Amino acid sequence: MNWETVIGLETHVELATKSKIFCACTTAFGGAPNTHCCPVCTGMPGALPVLNGKVVEYAVRAALALGCTVTRYSRFDRKNYFYPDLPKAYQISQLYLPIGRDGTVEVGGRTVGIHELHMEEDAGKMVHIGGGEGRIAGATHSLVDYNRAGTPLTELVTEPDLRTPEEARLFMQKLRQIYLALGISDCSMEEGSLRCDGNVSLRRRGTTAFGTKTELKNMNSFKNLHDGLAYEICRQAEVLEEGGVIYQETCHWDPSAKRTIVMRVKETADDYRLFPEPDLAPYDLTDEFIEGVRAKLPELPDQKAARFAADFGLTSYDARHLVEHRATADFFDECMALANAEADGGKFAKPLANLIINDVAAWLNAHEGGALADTPLTAARALSLVKLLASDAISSKQAKEVFSAIMDEDADPEAIVEACGMKQVSDTGAIEAVVDEVIAANPDEVARYRDGNTKVIGFFVGQCMKAMRGQGNP
Ligand code: ADP
Ligand code: ZN
Ligand code: MG
Numbered sequence: 001m002n003w004e005t006v007i008g009l010e011t012h013v014e015l016a017t018k019s020k021i022f023c024a025c026t027t028a029f030g031g032a033p034n035t036h037c038c039p040v041c042t043g044m045p046g047a048l049p050v051l052n053g054k055v056v057e058y059a060v061r062a063a064l065a066l067g068c069t070v071t072r073y074s075r076f077d078r079k080n081y082f083y084p085d086l087p088k089a090y091q092i093s094q095l096y097l098p099i100g101r102d103g104t105v106e107v108g109g110r111t112v113g114i115h116e117l118h119m120e121e122d123a124g125k126m127v128h129i130g131g132g133e134g135r136i137a138g139a140t141h142s143l144v145d146y147n148r149a150g151t152p153l154t155e156l157v158t159e160p161d162l163r164t165p166e167e168a169r170l171f172m173q174k175l176r177q178i179y180l181a182l183g184i185s186d187c188s189m190e191e192g193s194l195r196c197d198g199n200v201s202l203r204r205r206g207t208t209a210f211g212t213k214t215e216l217k218n219m220n221s222f223k224n225l226h227d228g229l230a231y232e233i234c235r236q237a238e239v240l241e242e243g244g245v246i247y248q249e250t251c252h253w254d255p256s257a258k259r260t261i262v263m264r265v266k267e268t269a270d271d272y273r274l275f276p277e278p279d280l281a282p283y284d285l286t287d288e289f290i291e292g293v294r295a296k297l298p299e300l301p302d303q304k305a306a307r308f309a310a311d312f313g314l315t316s317y318d319a320r321h322l323v324e325h326r327a328t329a330d331f332f333d334e335c336m337a338l339a340n341a342e343a344d345g346g347k348f349a350k351p352l353a354n355l356i357i358n359d360v361a362a363w364l365n366a367h368e369g370g371a372l373a374d375t376p377l378t379a380a381r382a383l384s385l386v387k388l389l390a391s392d393a394i395s396s397k398q399a400k401e402v403f404s405a406i407m408d409e410d411a412d413p414e415a416i417v418e419a420c421g422m423k424q425v426s427d428t429g430a431i432e433a434v435v436d437e438v439i440a441a442n443p444d445e446v447a448r449y450r451d452g453n454t455k456v457i458g459f460f461v462g463q464c465m466k467a468m469r470g471q472g473n474p
Contacts, residue, residue: 003202003237006210007168007229008115008160011175012153013185014122014193015058021121021152022049022092022280029191033145041121041150043087048279051076055152056099058184059119060285060293062154063100065178065300066114070290071097075282076119080273084144085124093120093155095274105158105178106302107171113159122151148192160199160210165229169222172196173324177301180326189221198229201246202236211236212246216253217263228253232260304329312336312349321357327372328356328364334379351386359403376410377403385413392426392473393417426473431464434472438463 020027023040039047063070074097080090095118103114125148130140156175162168176187176194187194201213214232219225231253236246251260299307301323308319308329323329335352339345360377364370385406389399394417405416417423425431438460439446449456465472 002205003233003240004205005163005165005233006160006201006203006213007162007165008199008213009156009158009162009168009171010197010199011156011172012122012195013062013156013175013179013187015055015152015154016183016185016193017052017054017058017152019052019054020150021052021055021119022150025150027151029193031147033143033147036147037149041087042146043089049092051280051283052152055119056283056285057293058152058182059099059117059154060290061182061184061297062156062179063103063117064290064294065182065297066100066103066105066117066156068100068103068114068117070285071099071101072285072287072290073097073282074099074285076277076280077274078277081271083123084142085126085146085149087124087146087149091121091123092277092280094118096276105171105174107162107167107174110161110163110167112161112171115157115159117154117156120153120155122148122153124149160201160213165226165233168198168229169226172222172225174301177324177326181298181300183298192220195220196225198225198232200229200232200236202233202240211240212248214246214248214260215250216260217250219253224253224255227255227258228260231258235260301329308332308353312346312353314349314353318350318353318357321361322353325364328360331360331372331379331382332356335382338379338383348383348386348390351390352382355382355386355403359400363403363407376406381406381413388413388417394422395473398422421471423471425468425471431468431472434464434467435460438467 014027017027019025020041023038025036025038025041028036040049060070074094076092077095078090079093079095082089098116098118100114100117103117105112105114124144124146126136127143127145128136128139128141129143131138136142158171162171172194179185179187179194185193189195196219198216198219199213200216201211203209203211214236216225216228216232219228232251239246247265249265250263252263253260304323305316305319308314308322309316314322322332332352335356336345336349339348339352360372363375364372385399385402388394388402389396394402398417401420402413402416402422405411405420406413409416411419442460442463445456445459449460461474465474
């Protein structure tokens with residue numbers, strides 16, 4: 001409670017261009033090792049890079065969507081270091097003139113600053129053999145696969161504006177939604193196309209100067225990012241409470257051991273002998289190019305959520321949930337287009353949102369990798385189901401059964417209701433007759449109710465439902 005957490009994230013997103021950033025090799029994931037390479041991406045002497053224009057377009061798309069100022073005149077730089085996965089012994093990156101600067105992302109009511117966004121190339125991949133869990137420690141030998149070398153990346157660096165591990169997770173999820181909407185990356189954390197380093201420090205509450213940070217490298221899931229930061233916060237707080245000091249270190253989060261392991265002490269920019277890349281000419285983006293990219297930006301998740309709230313009267317909670325996935329947002333749009341083709345169709349917005357947020361989302365969760373478009377649920381069926389419920393023809397419990405039946409049997413809601421004899425009785429005359437019978441048949445329970453035991457009401461409702469074979473409107 002004495003300490004305030006300060007978090008800044010550095011994310012790497014692989015861009016889904018067909019070819020690599022400086023050569024024509026494919027960016028396809030996988031493939032037999034060292035088959036997606038050429039002299040350029042394996043650093044053969046004399047091979048020269050050529051910038052892929054699509055990468056610039058995608059990076060500008062990201063920069064604009066994140067509210068960054070696009071740097072028109074820019075170039076690439078060399079970051080020199082040796083590692084077996086980096087065959088040239090330098091990475092081509094943008095270290096002085098990043099393509100985007102000073103953006104913002106809204107996360108859970110907080111505005112997170114984007115310090116910069118730049119383009120760079122990915123390294124190859126090491127595979128360690130003979131040790132535990134494929135890690136380098138204890139391995140007997142290591143293999144290198146250059147298929148990924150030269151895959152285009154955008155690196156995004158936030159300002160230290162995040163305050164909790166939960167906010168860091170929400171930021172990453174938001175960033176993923178934005179990149180997916182932009183269609184510039186598949187953002188698969190499993191395949192490593194979305195990666196994140198978490199920087200974290202503590203400062204005494206009420207003070208403004210930042211404390212010394214540690215950096216958690218290559219968090220490969222939202223959960224690991226959250227848990228690693230949470231662990232590191234506790235570790236730092238313990239050290240500081242005991243009067244100790246935090247060293248600026250780079251760590252690895254071990255999710256099975258639930259602790260961080262120090263990888264190295266922080267290197268400085270000088271260590272990398274940075275200088276302008278001599279093999280690539282600087283570039284100068286025209287206003288036409290930038291405005292052309294801006295004009296083609298799709299509707300972004302925040303804009304979509306705002307539209308759902310304004311046009312369909314949804315709460316911001318419902319709207320935010322619908323836009324979490326492109327597929328559910330598009331499906332909702334499709335349903336509303338159908339609903340609004342009829343007079344007064346707008347009243348189905350809330351029940352349709354409920355159906356999608358609850359039943360559809362649960363179904364998609366349970367059927368991992370299942371695409372909504374491939375299921376038997378069409379917009380027309382969703383609307384029919386919601387109408388049956390709204391007209392009291394079926395109860396909400398029956399609506400859930402009808403939903404399952406649509407998915408399992410590929411049938412229309414009306415046909416399912418008909419086949420299962422599911423009609424709900426809402427005629428008060430019919431219900432009252434049953435109520436009278438149940439009261440007459442249970443004098444003891446009636447007496448208990450009259451004595452003040454109002455809980456017996458549940459018993460009466462149950463008896464009435466039983467008498468009406470579950471079809472009475474409760
Ligand atoms: P470095 O020189 O270590 O690369 P930068 O200033 O470039 O550090 O910042 C890298 C990342 O660390 C950014 O996301 C930034 O927001 C974050 N960061 C910087 N200082 C701190 C701090 N004291 N505590 C937490 N995060 C920080
Ligand atoms: Zn190549
Ligand atoms: Mg830095």
